[in-house]
Amino acid sequence: MPRLEKIEYKPISVRELFLEMKNLSELMIDLAYSAALFNDKELAEDVLELENHVDTLTYLLDMEIMIAARDAEDAEALTGVAKVASAADKISDAAADIAAIVTQNIGIHPIVSEVFEKVEERLTRAKVNEDSILVGKHIDKLDLAARMGVDIIAIRRHKDWIIDPKDTEQIKSGDILIARGAPSGIKEFKELVEGKLRKLED
Amino acid sequence: MSRKQRKRFEEIVERFVELKDTSELMMDLAYSSLLFNSKELAEDVQRLEEHVDDLHTDFELLVLSSGFKPEEAKDFLGLIRLGVVTEKIADAAAEIAEVVLRGIEPHPVLKLAIEEAEETVTYVQVAENSSLANKTLREVQIPEETGMWVLAIRRENKWIRPKPYTKIKASDVLIASGYAEGEEDLKKLASP
Numbered sequence: 001m002p003r004l005e006k007i008e009y010k011p012i013s014v015r016e017l018f019l020e021m022k023n024l025s026e027l028m029i030d031l032a033y034s035a036a037l038f039n040d041k042e043l044a045e046d047v048l049e050l051e052n053h054v055d056t057l058t059y060l061l062d063m064e065i066m067i068a069a070r071d072a073e074d075a076e077a078l079t080g081v082a083k084v085a086s087a088a089d090k091i092s093d094a095a096a097d098i099a100a101i102v103t104q105n106i107g108i109h110p111i112v113s114e115v116f117e118k119v120e121e122r123l124t125r126a127k128v129n130e131d132s133i134l135v136g137k138h139i140d141k142l143d144l145a146a147r148m149g150v151d152i153i154a155i156r157r158h159k160d161w162i163i164d165p166k167d168t169e170q171i172k173s174g175d176i177l178i179a180r181g182a183p184s185g186i187k188e189f190k191e192l193v194e195g196k197l198r199k200l201e202d
Numbered sequence: 203m204s205r206k207q208r209k210r211f212e213e214i215v216e217r218f219v220e221l222k223d224t225s226e227l228m229m230d231l232a233y234s235s236l237l238f239n240s241k242e243l244a245e246d247v248q249r250l251e252e253h254v255d256d257l258h259t260d261f262e263l264l265v266l267s268s269g270f271k272p273e274e275a276k277d278f279l280g281l282i283r284l285g286v287v288t289e290k291i292a293d294a295a296a297e298i299a300e301v302v303l304r305g306i307e308p309h310p311v312l313k314l315a316i317e318e319a320e321e322t323v324t325y326v327q328v329a330e331n332s333s334l335a336n337k338t339l340r341e342v343q344i345p346e347e348t349g350m351w352v353l354a355i356r357r358e359n360k361w362i363r364p365k366p367y368t369k370i371k372a373s374d375v376l377i378a379s380g381y382a383e384g385e386e387d388l389k390k391l392a393s394p
Contacts, residue, residue, distance in 0.1 A: 014311050015311045015314055015315060018311055018312070018315050019314075019315040022233075022315055022316075026229070029226075029291070033222075036280070036284065076306065076307075077306070077307060077309045078309060079306060080301045080306040080307070080308060080309050080312065081309045081311055081312060083297065083298075083300070083301045083306075084236065084298050084301060084312060086297070087232075087294040087295070087297045087298045088294075090290060090293070090294040090297070091229070091290075091291055091294045093290070094287045094290040094291050094294070095287075097283065097286070097287050097290070098283075098284065098287050100283075101280045101283050101284070105276075106276050106279050106280045106283065107276055107277055107280050108277060108280040108281060108284070109211065109274065109277035109278070109280070109281070111208065111211045112211055112214065112215055112218075112277070112281065115211060115212050115215040116215050116218070116219070119215060119216070119219050120219065120222075121365070182366075183365065183366065184366060
């Protein structure tokens with residue numbers, strides 16, 4: 001059993017908390033599917049950790065909502081926020097369930113992963129070739145979202161996963177990147193990472 | 203592995219991808235229903251939830267009847283669990299839609315967090331004589347032509363999460379969001 005963190009009130013805005021919950025829950029689903037399909041235990045463990053974090057955020061958000069409600073009208077409006085936040089929490093639980101398939105060694109048939117990789121065109125995993133033009137670049141300088149609609153959601157460097165990397169993160173040779181996005185962009189991205197495509201098009 | 207076995211795996215994966223796509227489509231639509239305070243979209247999410255229940259049952263039956271060996275049981279358990287997860291996601295999406303159906307005015311915080319520039323959501327049916335009929339989404343370039351983005355396609359009882367190679371057919375209903383000015387352009391394209 002993981003030790004549960006003691007939760008104390010912190011003044012964080014409802015908007016900030018809700019935004020983080022929504023984004024994390026969606027990110028976790030993609031990370032969890034990646035962990036299951038590539039049978040990656042460390043990534044799965046990171047998803048479980050994120051799930052704990054989302055739980056903490058849910059508590060903080062509930063506290064914030066209680067403080068914010070001054071009258072019946074506020075309460076009515078904020079109930080909607082609490083409901084939607086609880087749905088985001090459920091989505092993160094669902095992601096953790098996927099991750100648990102990996103951490104509990106239940107596994108998914110290798111052929112299923114193979115076929116799935118072919119049909120799921122929104123997610124990819126690729127290793128940075130030393131010849132790739134991405135080596136040494138900061139993520140924000142690449143402007144992948146604007147160029148090809150692709151978003152790097154995790155980087156594996158040596159033994160660690162960097163989840164939802166910051167814009168200032170530098171891509172290194174040998175990094176394993178997990179990205180999501182539009183199928184056409186994903187294909188181009190993979191070629192860039194593997195050093196087969198040597199030019200970034202605008 | 204025999205060819206027959208491989209084919210069966212491919213069928214299982216295909217069904218699973220349909221489940222996964224539908225559950226994720228529901229999440230997109232549920233957040234859009236909040237953003238636009240659209241009861242119509244929210245009702246569609248609720249209907250999709252029932253549809254996912256059926257898909258999920260079919261998927262489970264397919265997995266369970268695939269004649270796996272005892273030593274493969276764990277791999278197949280993994281598949282069953284993946285199916286359960288898609289259903290949980292669908293349920294969560296339905297709960298988001300419920301907020302709209304209960305008439306709770308979406309709090310500004312929710313709209314800010316969903317942070318989309320779109321102003322409106324619209325439903326258009328593709329007429330027989332539309333230039334969109336029998337073309338793929340990539341060919342017709344709806345966002346470039348109209349500024350509208352296709353969220354989903356409803357074809358009789360089926361729901362399709364749009365992909366570039368998805369072919370549009372006459373009598374499809376396109377659910378699209380975008381700027382108010384684009385709505386008329388899209389309507390003209392769909393039913394000239």
